[in-house]
Amino acid sequence: MIARSQHPYHRSPHSAKQIDAMRPIFSCLLPLLIQAQVQPSWTKPIAPFQIADNLYYVGSQDLASYLVVTPTGNILINTNLVTSPPQIRASVQALGFRWNDTKILLNSQAHYDHAAGTAEVIRHTQAKNMVMDGDVRTMETGGRADFLAPSPNIPAYPPAHVDRVLHDQDTVTLGGVTLTAHKTAGHTPGCTTWTMRSHLPGEPAQALRNIVIIGGTGFWSEYHFVAAPGHPVSYPSIVQDFQHTFSVLRALPCDVFLGAHGQYFDMLAKRKRYPHAGPAVFIDPDGYKNYVAATQQTFEKELSKQEAAAGGD
Ligand SMILES: [Zn+2]
DSSP: OTGGGTTTTOOOHHHHHHHHHTHHHHHHTHHHHHHHTSOHHHHSBOOOEEEETTEEEOSBSSBOOEEEEETTEEEEEOOBSTTOHHHHHHHHHHTTOOGGGEEEEEOSOSSHHHHTTHHHHHHHHOOEEEEEGGGHHHHHTTTTTSTTOSOTTSOOOOOOOOSEEEOTTOEEEETTEEEEEEEOOSSSTTOEEEEEEEOOTTSOTTOOEEEEEEOOOOOOTTOOSSOBTTBOOSSTTHHHHHHHHHHHHHHSOOSEEEESBGGGGTHHHHHHHHHHHGGGGGBOHHHHHHHHHHHHHHHHHHHHHHHHHTTOO
16 A cells, blocks of 8 residues: 555655565565555546647546547557556547557556556557657566566566667657657656647637646655665666756746646646636646656755765765
8 A cells, every 4th residue: 555655656755765664565465566556546537538639638547648649540648557458449439539540659658557558559559669768678578677677666567569769859750740759767767758739629720839748757765866885876877867857848848738647737637627628728837847846856855865875965
């Protein structure tokens, strides 16, 4: 139960310590724990909805999946848990789109809560799987190459072949629609923030909005930013990666604030206002700035703490 609060938002240093203390117990209960880590909001369905002319939400109450619709096929961002594809498929079909029109698969990060359904989606749709360089091995080993593995917080999942390796600021284009991949590493070495420009229903015809889908900026007690007796840093460039990520996110123009978890952008609260206000509820440049600033502060605080504990300054 304690571990359930750890993975997605990683904000509670106290429970982070508790989980370390309880690790010996967890390792005997590993199969149970993997089940326990799946939070109800990760599997609970939510009716799919439109965000922009060509962008739809097809995830669960908290695990975000996005469908980008184009005249020559669709792009799916995030396949989520190993159990999620039937739910995502049902959402795609409920919107009137065809599952088999899924031509390209993208992801926010290669953790099991965003990428574990990938192998199944490829099997059903033959979509091309495109992954940021730092997460390719993790995707192709089903999480086993994750720098945190083996860990009860990093359950393995069915490995998925990568068809195209993406690099920072690469673009993915289908049917005249272009998304840009920003490498926002640290949470995973290939964590990706996706951006696109699009028109929102109800807005003036010429108005285009900057849409940002944050890949993830969190960490938990297993992340080591500073080498200390007993453990090395999680991976050599992790601190620079996080710092670069925050500078990239601060600089991105954002009107429509989205992310890999609904909680990043208060999706459920915004969704409540949606029936009256429509997709404009997701226009939240201040919410975006505040989120980036708050998570940067959380990171810097933890970095200072680890530096102090290691005897640095
Ligand atoms: Zn993650």
